Amino acid sequence: MNWDDTDAGAEQRLVASSADGEDQAIEAALRPKDLGEFVGQERVREQLDLVLKAARQRGGTADHVLLSGAPGLGKTTLSMIIAAEMGAPIRITSGPAIQHAGDLAAILSSLTEGEVLFLDEIHRMSRPAEEMLYMAMEDFRVDVIVGKGPGATAIPLELPPFTLVGATTRAGLLPPPLRDRFGFTGHMEFYTAPELERVIHRSARLLDVEIEAPGAAEIAGRSRGTPRIANRLLRRVRDYAQVKADGMITAEIAARALDVYDVDGRGLDRLDRAVLTALLKLFGGGPVGLSTLAVAVGEERETVEEVAEPFLVREGLLARTPRGRVATPAAWEHLGLTPPGRTGAAQTGLFES
Ligand SMILES: Nc1ncnc2c1ncn2[C@@H]1O[C@H](COP(=O)(O)OP(=O)(O)OP(=O)(O)O)[C@@H](O)[C@H]1O
Numbered sequence: 593m594n595w596d597d598t599d600a601g602a603e604q605r606l607v608a609s610s611a612d613g614e615d616q617a618i619e620a621a622l623r624p625k626d627l628g629e630f631v632g633q634e635r636v637r638e639q640l641d642l643v644l645k646a647a648r649q650r651g652g653t654a655d656h657v658l659l660s661g662a663p664g665l666g667k668t669t670l671s672m673i674i675a676a677e678m679g680a681p682i683r684i685t686s687g688p689a690i691q692h693a694g695d696l697a698a699i700l701s702s703l704t705e706g707e708v709l710f711l712d713e714i715h716r717m718s719r720p721a722e723e724m725l726y727m728a729m730e731d732f733r734v735d736v737i738v739g740k741g742p743g744a745t746a747i748p749l750e751l752p753p754f755t756l757v758g759a760t761t762r763a764g765l766l767p768p769p770l771r772d773r774f775g776f777t778g779h780m781e782f783y784t785a786p787e788l789e790r791v792i793h794r795s796a797r798l799l800d801v802e803i804e805a806p807g808a809a810e811i812a813g814r815s816r817g818t819p820r821i822a823n824r825l826l827r828r829v830r831d832y833a834q835v836k837a838d839g840m841i842t843a844e845i846a847a848r849a850l851d852v853y854d855v856d857g858r859g860l861d862r863l864d865r866a867v868l869t870a871l872l873k874l875f876g877g878g879p880v881g882l883s884t885l886a887v888a889v890g891e892e893r894e895t896v897e898e899v900a901e902p903f904l905v906r907e908g909l910l911a912r913t914p915r916g917r918v919a920t921p922a923a924w925e926h927l928g929l930t931p932p933g934r935t936g937a938a939q940t941g942l943f944e945s
Pocket residue numbers: 609610611618619620622623624629630631632633662663664665666667668669670712759791819820823
């Protein structure tokens with residue numbers, strides 16, 4: 593099984609926060625087109641609204657914007673909204689796609705006045721490109737180096753004013769000189785259940801799917817605070833409702849469908865539950881070292897650490913301590929088990945399902 597949470601792999605997890613091919617195709621249709629349609633993120637929205645209105649009143653381009661937050665929270669969507677609100681075209685690229693400073697120079701020199709350049713995963717850009725970006729952001733100018741060695745010369749190239757929208761999963765990963773060149777930094781939070789319900793109702797309308805409010809609530813509760821996951825779960829539940837019922841998504845249909853897909857009531861999937869189950873049943877709740885835990889679930893260390901743990905930690909089910917991984921009381925409760933030391937007989941079998 594490929595648990596890959598980061599690549600657009602063929603066998604992606606249903607609860608992966610990154611996008612696969614099917615997502616990308618459908619996401620375009622589901623993206624909110626303006627700030628009014630964009631659900632949640634009140635603070636970022638309000639601040640951004642001011643930045644854009646002020647820029648429009650001045651008749652200039654908007655300041656550079658940095659958006660930080662986990663995958664699938666709407667950074668790309670927001671960058672498109674920025675361009676739309678400014679009535680400007682948008683160019684989309686990503687840090688890993690820019691290997692050399694020349695790649696960036698080619699993009700920058702072809703921008704038109706006011707254009708929005710969306711640079712996803714900006715923390716993964718190469719160092720020389722990053723340094724070129726400093727000058728481009730500040731002075732709208734780049735030095736293109738022609739030739740090599742002692743004969744190399746820098747030819748200054750003027751750029752039209754543009755707005756850079758950088759996206760990163762962690763603003764802390766950016767070097768301070770780059771971070772400081774953004775006029776506005778917005779941190780995207782995970783969405784609350786009522787916000788996700790609004791996202792789901794909106795997407796259901798666009799996909800022409802009938803859904804009852806409790807059905808949307810059921811899907812929202814399993815979406816790990818992430819609109820991309822909510823939209824993906826909605827599509828799988830729609831399939832189930834269509835094949836096994838009359839197409840209407842009720843709470844019961846949503847719960848049955850997501851049980852079939854192994855996404856539990858709190859959004860944990862099979863891998864997440866395997867890690868927790870091993871931690872509780874084999875190691876009495878810990879502390880246990882990461883490598884030992886990984887062997888116990890038959891996975892790579894990195895898979896457990898990077899794919900399963902972040903969500904378990906965020907949900908308050910697992911803690912990373914200097915002595916190893918420890919389960920919290922909520923983990924025992926979620927799996928319906930009793931912690932050692934309490935009277936309870938639920939911890940007998942190792943692999944009770
Ligand atoms: N606030 C929102 N309201 C409604 N839908 C949203 C919102 N945020 C995201 N979505 C939906 O979630 C999907 C993923 O959003 P988007 O691609 O913008 O995320 P992202 O943060 O850029 O992810 P990544 O970092 O992986 O590129 C899109 O289909 C979009 O329609």
